[in-house]
Amino acid sequence: MSAESYDLRGLKCPLPVLKTRRRLKEMPSGAELTVETTDPLAGIDIPHLCNEDGHALLLSERTETGHRFVIRKG
Structure with missing residues (x-):
């Protein structure tokens, strides 16, 4: 299954x-979501969301314009 x-x-x-x-609430458990953002606070907020809601943060990386995250829904 691709993200x-x-x-x-x-x-x-x-x-x-x-x-x-x-968006994650609408997805089935185990589905993966790639999120692209330019918000500098997303580097803190998205990992915190994953931790609080029980999702797996598979990838967190800086890009030329912001951040990219790959999340697997818990």
Whole structure:
């Protein structure tokens, strides 16, 4: 199963984490979501969301314009 891509570039805190949480709720358990964001706070907020909601953060990396995360829904 390939990761679904979610482009949240250009959105400011708290929108990236709120939209990521909403998108994950709609997905089946075990599904993967790739999130692209330019919000500098996403580097803190997205890992915190995963920890709080029981999702696995498979990848967290800086990109030229922001961050990329790969999340597996718990």
